[in-house]
Amino acid sequence: MRPAQLSATPASLAAGPRRPAWLLALAGLVLLGFVLDIALGPVRIPVLAVVKILLGQPTDNPAWAFIVREIRLPKALTALAVGSGLAVSGLQMQTLFRNPLAGPSALGLTAGAGLGVAVVMLAGGSVANGFAIRALGLAGSWTLVLAATTGAGLVMALVLALSARVRDNVVLLIVGLMLASVTGAIVSLWQYFSAPEQIQEYLLWTFGSLGGVVGSHLAVLAAVVGVGLVLAFASAKPLNALLLGENYARSMGLTVGRSRTLIIASTSLLAGAITAFCGPIGFVGIAVPHLTRALLRTADHRLLLPGACLGGAALTLACDCVAQLPGSQTSLPLSVVTSLLGAPVVLWVVLRRQNIRSSLT
Amino acid sequence: MALPSPAPLLTAADLVVGYAAKKTPHPVAGPLQLALWPGELVCLLGPNGAGKSTLLRTLAGLQPALGGQLAVGGQSLADLRAPERARQLSIVLTDRIDAGNLTVRELVRLGRHPHTGWLGGLSAHDEAQVQAALEATGTEAFAPRPVGELSDGERQKVLLARALAQDTPVVLLDEPTAHLDLPNRVALMRLLHRLARQTGKAILLSTHELDLALQAADRVWLLPATGALRTGTPEDLVLSGDFAAAFVHEGLAFDAATGTFALHAPTGPAVQLVGDGAAAFWTRRALEREGFVPTTGPADLRVTVPPGSPATWLSQAAGQPPQTHATVEELLRALRQTPSGQLAGPAANNGLR
Known part of the structure; x- marks a missing residue:
């Protein structure tokens, strides 16, 4: 560049004045959902009491304090981990595959994790006769996480190996769907030859639930999701470079192979661990990135990653609140609620914006 | 530089x-x-x-x-x-x-x-x-x-x-x-x-x-x-x-003379083109499209672009009186109707049409 052009006034660094405000608003929503999620349930606890208990102040109702500490707080924390983890894993996949339909479930990752869980549950069950995740100790939870992550990672690696040969994203998506179908069939076959009580445990797992992840399990989930999120945030710059495709990324000095490995590792850890503990929770992974892009109106991952984190957590907390069916004693399976509630939201966003194709990636 | x-x-x-x-x-x-x-x-x-x-x-x-x-x-x-x-x-x-x-x-x-x-x-x-x-x-x-x-x-x-x-x-x-x-x-x-x-x-x-x-x-x-x-x-x-x-x-x-790729293969009779400037250049292009081979030497058919504005065109077949045309289109129409018997070579209208 000419020196004369260099001295030109640099443009404002601000990436749109309203974006930080939106992030703050999302954080507020997460906080609100967090408190509400703890307050709602078969025993309704006043919001003020919830806040008091959370802040460690003494309450006049020890039963409430017990419920909050032992059941609802772990569940809300699980919702935070699940929502942010799935959303970030979906965001990374959509950018890596440059495909708006990519997500942990669409490309067979969830199915791969499911296969891993089925291997542990159904094979382990034959030895220890019908036990649930809840019955497994710390060692058991690590086995489960390892199996689910390995399953997710294998499917992801397979999809990526094929993606090097198959340039067309639509074809790749079909490949992912077929892989999901094959792993699903293997699990079905296994179920067919298993004892009914073993199948029941697996079926309950497939409905998806935030409950029951307490104590050491929660610590394991939080640690794995934490590592996955750190890896994802470290990939913000490579993800931005990948927006223009791998060739441009390479021409801008990105070591594409290494970045891709990092992104796959992060995605597999997140999707694998979450699916292992909470079952296949659909929709959050594919929908939240779109909602975040529509809200923040940017493609910069340094904004999208925190946005997807907050958005995913807020959506999952909201879905869990709805799943409690306020005013009733029953609660619905979470994966049902996320789909019932999330699909119309995404449809509304997509149809409201006319330039669907270009706004998605 | x-x-x-x-x-x-x-x-x-x-x-x-x-x-x-x-x-x-x-x-x-x-x-x-x-x-x-x-x-x-x-x-x-x-x-x-x-x-x-x-x-x-x-x-x-x-x-x-x-x-x-x-x-x-x-x-x-x-x-x-x-x-x-x-x-x-x-x-x-x-x-x-x-x-x-x-x-x-x-x-x-x-x-x-x-x-x-x-x-x-x-x-x-x-x-x-x-x-x-x-x-x-x-x-x-x-x-x-x-x-x-x-x-x-x-x-x-x-x-x-x-x-x-x-x-x-x-x-x-x-x-x-x-x-x-x-x-x-x-x-x-x-x-x-x-x-x-x-x-x-x-x-x-x-x-x-x-x-x-x-x-x-x-x-x-x-x-x-x-x-x-x-x-x-x-x-x-x-x-x-x-x-x-x-x-x-x-x-x-x-x-190499014009720096362009020829779109039309010349197959028709020769035409003597007299004149210069932009009008002559574009007349030459029109004649080439029609399949004629424009030359500077004598030929049975002659097209003259007299200097002046607006441009006019004169066409003359051997032994015929000259005709005046106001546009290239009129010139081409007249050339197409020129009896081929009077010209050396095949019919003139085998260009791109």
Whole structure:
């Protein structure tokens, strides 16, 4: 560049004045959902009491304090981990595959994790006769996480190996769907030859639930999701470079192979661990990135990653609140609620914006 | 004009480019001896399949060379780490841009990738480079717009701005004029020529726009299907016959006298064309389209374009009185009706119709 052009006034660094405000608003929503999620349930606890208990102040109702500490707080924390983890894993996949339909479930990752869980549950069950995740100790939870992550990672690696040969994203998506179908069939076959009580445990797992992840399990989930999120945030710059495709990324000095490995590792850890503990929770992974892009109106991952984190957590907390069916004693399976509630939201966003194709990636 | 400094920015010795499929090398072109000098616009020309894109991708380090040495800024390209290479070479590819949600400024900012830290934050200097690239390409006016809403011509300029923001001594462009209409093609070539002069960068682009390339390029790399590359100024390559030879396989006849490829094969009778200036030039084009062979020597049929404005045309067949025509269309209509028996050669109306 000419020196004369260099001295030109640099443009404002601000990436749109309203974006930080939106992030703050999302954080507020997460906080609100967090408190509400703890307050709602078969025993309704006043919001003020919830806040008091959370802040460690003494309450006049020890039963409430017990419920909050032992059941609802772990569940809300699980919702935070699940929502942010799935959303970030979906965001990374959509950018890596440059495909708006990519997500942990669409490309067979969830199915791969499911296969891993089925291997542990159904094979382990034959030895220890019908036990649930809840019955497994710390060692058991690590086995489960390892199996689910390995399953997710294998499917992801397979999809990526094929993606090097198959340039067309639509074809790749079909490949992912077929892989999901094959792993699903293997699990079905296994179920067919298993004892009914073993199948029941697996079926309950497939409905998806935030409950029951307490104590050491929660610590394991939080640690794995934490590592996955750190890896994802470290990939913000490579993800931005990948927006223009791998060739441009390479021409801008990105070591594409290494970045891709990092992104796959992060995605597999997140999707694998979450699916292992909470079952296949659909929709959050594919929908939240779109909602975040529509809200923040940017493609910069340094904004999208925190946005997807907050958005995913807020959506999952909201879905869990709805799943409690306020005013009733029953609660619905979470994966049902996320789909019932999330699909119309995404449809509304997509149809409201006319330039669907270009706004998605 | 920027004087070429003594050191070339990019050199290649015995470079062989191509693909290695299943460990068997498939050379496309080479061995090539190449040099790019500061401040010059070089056009890479050649028929389809000669390996233009392969050569550009190899020079950019996007695919390995099958043989030979390639050096950028005095260092071997193979020894450069990816970020160092990206500070020497930038490229505009033909790849589709899917990220329609990116604004123009955000896309140009991506060009700073090899200059920023691990989080990708932009310093004031980086922002100044982005601004300079936007201004140099005339894209500053639509900097806040999403890339998905741009026209083809606008998007091409924005992609060029991204490459400029990368701030590399060498800029490569793979068919930047494809998909552009004629005014945009001309504008882009003019812009690239100006940028090469003003910034001292070496700009290399592949193109199918032979006319434009012959006018705009400081030098031409001519890559025929045989893979034997010739380089030189466009004029030298035309006068030596290399240019015509490179495209002879496509069945094209290059006319060194006019600098154009002949669209119509002359099959008709000779016509003596008398006159000069623009009117005579365009009359000659019309006669060629009709299949006539315009000559300056005597022929049975004579067309005269007398000086003066507005132009008029006189046609005269041997032994006939001259006819006056107000437009080229009238002239052609009269010529078509000229009895073929009076003319030497086949009927006149076997042109492109």
